[in-house]
Amino acid sequence: MADPSVPSAQNDTAFLGHPRGLAYLCFTEAWERFSFYGMQSLLVLYMTQALFLPGQMEKIAGMAAYRSAVETLLGPLSIQAFAGQTFGFYAGLVYFTPLFGGWIADRWLGSKRTVILGVLLMTAGHAAMVFDQSFLVALLLLILGSGALKGNIAAQVGQLYSAADERPARGFVIFSTAINIGAVAGPLTCGLLAQIYGWHAGFGAAGLMMLIALGVYLKGLSHLPEEAQRTRHSTPPRKLSAADWRSVGILMIFLVFQVLLGPGYDQQFNMGMVWIDTAVDLQTPFGRVPVAWFVSINSLGTVLGAFAAIGFWRWQVKRGGEQSDNTKMVVGGLLYGAGTMLMAVGSAVQTPGSVSIVFPALSYFITGVAFTWSWPTWLAVVSRYAPRQIAARMMAAAYLVAFFAAIIAGYFSRFYETMDPALFWALNAAACWVGAGLFYLFGPAMTRALAANRDQSQEPAILPDYAAFVIAK
Numbered sequence: 001m002a003d004p005s006v007p008s009a010q011n012d013t014a015f016l017g018h019p020r021g022l023a024y025l026c027f028t029e030a031w032e033r034f035s036f037y038g039m040q041s042l043l044v045l046y047m048t049q050a051l052f053l054p055g056q057m058e059k060i061a062g063m064a065a066y067r068s069a070v071e072t073l074l075g076p077l078s079i080q081a082f083a084g085q086t087f088g089f090y091a092g093l094v095y096f097t098p099l100f101g102g103w104i105a106d107r108w109l110g111s112k113r114t115v116i117l118g119v120l121l122m123t124a125g126h127a128a129m130v131f132d133q134s135f136l137v138a139l140l141l142l143i144l145g146s147g148a149l150k151g152n153i154a155a156q157v158g159q160l161y162s163a164a165d166e167r168p169a170r171g172f173v174i175f176s177t178a179i180n181i182g183a184v185a186g187p188l189t190c191g192l193l194a195q196i197y198g199w200h201a202g203f204g205a206a207g208l209m210m211l212i213a214l215g216v217y218l219k220g221l222s223h224l225p226e227e228a229q230r231t232r233h234s235t236p237p238r239k240l241s242a243a244d245w246r247s248v249g250i251l252m253i254f255l256v257f258q259v260l261l262g263p264g265y266d267q268q269f270n271m272g273m274v275w276i277d278t279a280v281d282l283q284t285p286f287g288r289v290p291v292a293w294f295v296s297i298n299s300l301g302t303v304l305g306a307f308a309a310i311g312f313w314r315w316q317v318k319r320g321g322e323q324s325d326n327t328k329m330v331v332g333g334l335l336y337g338a339g340t341m342l343m344a345v346g347s348a349v350q351t352p353g354s355v356s357i358v359f360p361a362l363s364y365f366i367t368g369v370a371f372t373w374s375w376p377t378w379l380a381v382v383s384r385y386a387p388r389q390i391a392a393r394m395m396a397a398a399y400l401v402a403f404f405a406a407i408i409a410g411y412f413s414r415f416y417e418t419m420d421p422a423l424f425w426a427l428n429a430a431a432c433w434v435g436a437g438l439f440y441l442f443g444p445a446m447t448r449a450l451a452a453n454r455d456q457s458q459e460p461a462i463l464p465d466y467a468a469f470v471i472a473k
Contacts, residue, residue, distance in 0.1 A: 018171050019160045024220025026178035029153055031213035032119070033182030035126060035206040036146070037299065038190030041292035043090070044273045046199050047083035051132060062136045074411070080274065081414035087270050088410010090139050095402035097147025102396060104148065111152040111159075112224060118148030119214045126207030130200050151396075159225040176306070183299035191292025202292075243453040244387040250446050250453075251382060251394065255401055257443075258378050260435030261333045262405025263412060264340040264428035265367050269295065270409050271416040271424075272343070272360075279347060279421060280355045289357065294364045301368020309372050325381050326443035332374025333436025337429040339366030344425035352421075385450040 015023035050056065057063055057079075070085060071077055077085060105114040125141030128134040157175050186206065194202030240248070273291055276282070282289045316322045323331075339362070346359030379398055386394035416424050 016174060018174065019223070021160050021220060021223035021225070022157065022171055022174065024216055024223060025153060025157055025160075026175055028115075028119075028213045028217040028220070029175065030178040030182035031209045031216065032122065032149065033179050034186035034189070035122070035209040035213070036142075036186065037183045037295060038186030038206040038209070038292075039126065039129065039142075039203060040091070040269065041187035041191055041273070041295040042194050042199060042202050044083055044087050044270055045277060045291060047086065048080050048274060050199060051135060052079045052083055056132065059133055060135045061133050066136060074414075077414060078417060080417055084270050084274075084413025084416070085410045086139075088266075088406050088408075088413065090143065091266060091269065092403045092406035092410070093143045094146045094150075095399050095406065097143055098150040098399060099147075099396045101147040101149070102151050105152050105155075111156055112221065114148050114152045115156070115217065116214075118145045118150075118152070119210065119217060121145030121148060123207065123210040123214055126203065126210050129203045130207065156224055177303070180299055180303040180306075184296045184303065187292040187295040187299075191290035191295075194292065195288070195290045238389060240387055240389065241456075243456040244389075247385055247387060247450055247453040248390075248394070250450055251385065253446065254378070254381065254443075255398070257435050257438045258329070258374070258401045259404045259408070260438070261329075261336050261374055261432050262401060263409040264336055264432045265371065266402075266406045266409035267413065267428050268298065268340070268343075268364060268367060271413045272364075274416065275343060275347075275421060275425075276360050279352045280357055280360055281353065282357060284357075294360055297361055298364040298368040298371075301365040302371050303368075305369030305372035306376075308369075324444070324447065325377050325384075326439055326447050328373050328377040329381075329443065330436050330439045332370045332372075332377065333432050333439060335366055335370030335373060337432035337436065339363045339370060340425055340432060341429040342366070344422045344429060347421035347425060381447075381450075385454055 051060070067082065070082065074085065101114060101118065105111045109117065121141050122145030125138045125145055128138035128141060154175070157171055161171065186209070190202040190205050193205050272294075276294055277291045282291070313322045342359050342363040346355040346363075350356065378401065379395070382394055382398040383391070412428075
């Protein structure tokens with residue numbers, strides 16, 4: 001509950017009709033996403049084209065031990081495969097560490113100090129990325145910083161409003177818009193700077209934006225709510241019933257289905273960057289298109305897709321009924337597969353180096369749209385059916401989909417060099433369609449079972465569905 005001394009009451013309309021603190025949270029997250037996606041859009045190409053080359057890799061502190069550990073686990077890897085696996089580890093752990101970030105905030109530091117810690121760690125990580133020698137240290141700092149920041153800053157959006165306030169849904173929409181503005185602008189800016197002035201110019205821009213994010217957040221601290229005092233309950237929480245455990249089991253099966261949708265999407269940020277750089281004709285009358293810009297196309301697809309999907313679902317309600325959550329996830333999986341298959345088609349119909357730029361542009365846009373159908377719906381399902389007494393932990397577990405998908409995509413990136421590109425992307429698309437098929441075949445019965453278990457057990461977890469639309473990818 002927000003501190004009443006902070007201007008978070010219903011009469012606080014200083015920012016677009018919302019509490020002033022929302023402005024600081026939006027701009028903090030926009031600049032953080034700018035830096036995160038700006039750096040990530042360069043990462044794989046930086047490793048494969050510069051950092052991991054013979055004579056250069058040896059300069060990285062800790063690289064010998066790290067590579068030895070990875071190859072002991074996975075076997076010998078080429079430079080490109082090693083870069084893909086490294087990206088997979090990084091992208092996966094970014095979504096794993098928020099489990100600990102939430103725990104640290106709840107138990108020790110509170111959300112404000114944990115967010116400050118996260119921004120400081122990420123700022124230090126971007127600074128370390130400027131130097132080749134500290135590359136692994138940079139990735140570690142970015143992973144830890146993202147873990148402290150993700151979740152905790154989104155939680156503060158909800159804390160701005162009282163329980164009787166009707167504005168939180170719109171507040172989260174504004175917040176998610178800020179996220180995606182940063183996600184679009186970051187790769188555009190950092191990619192262009194890297195292409196003109198070199199890798200470190202792009203990384204430096206990402207670091208500068210993290211400094212701005214830190215300044216914005218510190219300036220807005222007085223407008224953010226204080227954490228409520230935690231008290232011990234005199235009675236322990238109710239134990240999970242048999243129905244609760246059945247719900248947990250079904251949600252874990254859904255998690256596996258959802259993971260199948262993910263590697264094709266994650267692979268676009270991994271070997272997709274390599275494919276665009278080597279297979280696509282990026283020359284235009286205005287110069288060469290930076291590869292990083294395709295990440296912005298994906299984010300743009302997410303932004304436009306979110307507005308289109310919400311509008312379509314509202315139209316369906318007026319026509320007699322909105323699609324079920326399961327149908328939405330089926331549609332998301334089909335779109336993931338369709339977007340990924342466009343890369344296979346481009347590889348099949350045109351020779352390397354001459355693939356039309358239309359193929360990756362449409363591919364990345366469609367998978368961005370697919371994200372809006374699949375990911376928020378998955379979070380909504382977990383929030384609706386998770387047993388109330390472990391709701392927060394189940395929501396944290398829901399994000400493990402992104403962790404497993406990125407790790408799996410990293411592992412399968414090793415086959416890109418040895419397979420025909422058309423076959424590689426077709427197999428990634430097939431995995432998405434298999435996931436969609438599993439949702440189609442088994443999802444309706446499993447969803448009915450979840451509803452029945454909830455009715456037998458208790459009321460659903462008090463986690464609003466609008467939070468699922470905070471698409472902080």
